[in-house]
Amino acid sequence: MEHAVETTLTVNGAKVTRRIEPRQHLVDFLREELGLTGSHIGCEHGVCGACTVRVNGEIVRGCLMLAVQADGCEVETIEGLSDSRELAKLQKSFHEKNALQCGFCTPGMLMAAQDLVRSKKKVSREEIRAHISGNYCRCTGYQAIVDAIDEVIQGK
Amino acid sequence: MKAPPFAYAKPKSLAEAFALLERPGAKVLAGGQSLIPSLNMRLSSPELLVDITGLQELKGISTKDGKLLIGALTTHAQLEKDSSVKKLVPLLAEAVPHIAHAAIRNRGTLGGSLALADPAAEYPACAVALDAVFVLKGKSGERRVKAAEFFKGLFETALKPGELLVAAEFPSGGKSAFLELTRRHGDYAIIGLAVHESRFVFFGAGATPVVVTGKSLAEAKAALARIKPPADLYHSSATKLHLAGVLLERAWNTLSKPH
Numbered sequence: 001m002e003h004a005v006e007t008t009l010t011v012n013g014a015k016v017t018r019r020i021e022p023r024q025h026l027v028d029f030l031r032e033e034l035g036l037t038g039s040h041i042g043c044e045h046g047v048c049g050a051c052t053v054r055v056n057g058e059i060v061r062g063c064l065m066l067a068v069q070a071d072g073c074e075v076e077t078i079e080g081l082s083d084s085r086e087l088a089k090l091q092k093s094f095h096e097k098n099a100l101q102c103g104f105c106t107p108g109m110l111m112a113a114q115d116l117v118r119s120k121k122k123v124s125r126e127e128i129r130a131h132i133s134g135n136y137c138r139c140t141g142y143q144a145i146v147d148a149i150d151e152v153i154q155g156k
Numbered sequence: 157m158k159a160p161p162f163a164y165a166k167p168k169s170l171a172e173a174f175a176l177l178e179r180p181g182a183k184v185l186a187g188g189q190s191l192i193p194s195l196n197m198r199l200s201s202p203e204l205l206v207d208i209t210g211l212q213e214l215k216g217i218s219t220k221d222g223k224l225l226i227g228a229l230t231t232h233a234q235l236e237k238d239s240s241v242k243k244l245v246p247l248l249a250e251a252v253p254h255i256a257h258a259a260i261r262n263r264g265t266l267g268g269s270l271a272l273a274d275p276a277a278e279y280p281a282c283a284v285a286l287d288a289v290f291v292l293k294g295k296s297g298e299r300r301v302k303a304a305e306f307f308k309g310l311f312e313t314a315l316k317p318g319e320l321l322v323a324a325e326f327p328s329g330g331k332s333a334f335l336e337l338t339r340r341h342g343d344y345a346i347i348g349l350a351v352h353e354s355r356f357v358f359f360g361a362g363a364t365p366v367v368v369t370g371k372s373l374a375e376a377k378a379a380l381a382r383i384k385p386p387a388d389l390y391h392s393s394a395t396k397l398h399l400a401g402v403l404l405e406r407a408w409n410t411l412s413k414p415h
Contacts, residue, residue: 003163022164022205025192044157045193046260058233058262064192065263066185068164069207115258133341134257 009070011036012080020067027051027062029070030077038078038107042136049135052108053077059115078107087114089152099148101139109135113149125150159195166207170320174295176206177318184208184320186229186268189260214267214322217241224326228267233258235266244328247286247352251278251334257342270306271321273313273364276344278336280307281359284367285352288326294319307364333407337399339390347385347396349403351411358400361385373408380404 004019011034018033025044030036030053042048044063051062054076081087087110093099100106109132116123116131123131128149129142137145167173176182181203185191194200208214214229217238224244226235235241236252255261255269255278269279270290283290283303290301295318303324306314315321336348345360356368356376366383370376385396 003161005164021161023159023161023195025159025196028158044196046189046256049257049259052259059259060263061189061259063196064189064260066164066188066192066205069188069209071166112259130253130341131258134259 005068005071007068007071009072010074012076012083022066022068024067025063026053026055026060026065026067026070026075029067030062030075036077036079038082040104040107042104047134047136048105048108049112049132050105050108052111052135054081054111054115059111078111081111081114090114090117090148093148093151094145097144097148097151099140099144100137105135105137105139109137109145113145113152116149117152121153123153128153157196157198159192160198160201162195162202163204164207165204166210168210170211170213170293170322173206173208173211173320174318176204177320178295179204182206184271186271187231187263187265188268189256189264190268190272190274208320214320219244219328222328224328225323226266226326227323228265228270228321230266232256232261232264232266232269236261245286245326247282247332247334247350248279248326250332251282251336251350254278254334254336254338254342254345254348266324267321270324271313271315273307273311275310275363275365276348276360278334278345278348278350278359281348281350281357281365282334282352283324283326284365285332285350285355285357286326287352287355288324290321291323291325292316292319293322298322300325304367310363312363331411333410335403335407337403346388346391347399347403349400349407351407356404356407358383358385358403361396361400368404373405376404376408377401 007020008017027039040050042050046061046064053062112135183202185205185207215227218225232252232255242249288303301314330353333351337346348359350357358366368379387393
């Protein structure tokens with residue numbers, strides 16, 4: 001830890017200060033240091049989207065941001081958005097439409113989907129597909145996921 | 157995989173950044189959307205990362221004499237949303253949705269993409285098509301380099317050690333078109349085309365953006381036939397050349413329609 005950098009960030013509303021090795025990316029920090037294992041690690045090079053978290057209100061790849069770069073940032077994870085019930089509608093819809101099987105992609109998928117839902121735009125199915133194009137699901141074939149997100153967006 | 161160990165510094169001024177970049181093994185970190193994957197895959201092992209995202213001088217979009225000056229740290233998402241970009245340099249705004257995915261566009265930057273000079277990336281081709289000028293700053297001062305002279309080779313640019321690309325200047329107006337072929341939304345281009353006025357610039361077609369010109373479609377097609385795009389895992393050079401011809405014709409027809 002010779003190069004550890006003192007870093008202060010807010011995670012799901014709670015202020016956290018830690019000495020962090022620069023090489024540790026944000027998702028490893030959330031999982032290993034804070035025990036927030038809802039954000040998953042898939043590819044670790046920005047392809048799969050399983051690690052999607054929110055930083056200062058915008059979704060980012062948690063594996064493509066160093067934890068030290070989150071100094072002074074507001075970080076929100078699947079745990080935070082689930083507890084605050086911000087995701088309640090999407091979670092219910094994913095459940096009802098069978099939009100998950102193994103569940104590995106689901107936290108990242110919900111974070112990406114919620115990004116679209118809260119933009120309040122009435123987007124088409126094509127636009128939903130474009131928005132979740134960076135989130136891989138190897139079980140569902142995406143049809144049910146698009147159904148679930150579409151239902152929430154159309155407010156059905 | 158996990159990144160190898162390195163030190164980290166976040167300068168508050170350009171002078172501080174230039175001093176840090178003189179240290180051995182120092183590397184610039186901007187949005188990190190290409191650098192961090194390469195660290196995670198251990199394709200890169202810097203001794204020091206100089207995080208320039210705190211430098212105010214590299215932020216913001218302004219207009220001057222009909223030209224748009226875009227700070228290097230402007231993210232893809234900011235560029236896409238900016239009304240002056242849409243109005244004055246629509247080619248850039250059109251290119252952004254093709255860059256990777258929403259979560260990556262929130263962190264990746266214009267300057268980072270240009271300075272990396274990935275041959276399959278969108279911005280370098282747009283910059284060459286638009287005849288953009290890049291502002292490079294170093295310890296000893298500032299210089300301006302035209303986009304066409306900036307891209308020297310595969311991931312090779314005119315940037316000297318210790319220099320930073322601080323902004324890019326784009327002329328406004330003129331007809332433009334942007335076309336890109338990918339297998340899935342957000343993938344790197346199989347082949348892509350950025351057009352402004354009479355400059356047709358292909359990406360994914362060589363080590364640097366490839367310029368094709370011609371007074372007629374036949375002339376442009378003849379010029380295109382002389383390039384030899386590198387094959388990738390799925391597409392031969394001949395396939396790519398064929399697809400480049402398809403894009404050329406589409407763009408030509410779109411642009412020659414009366415407005």
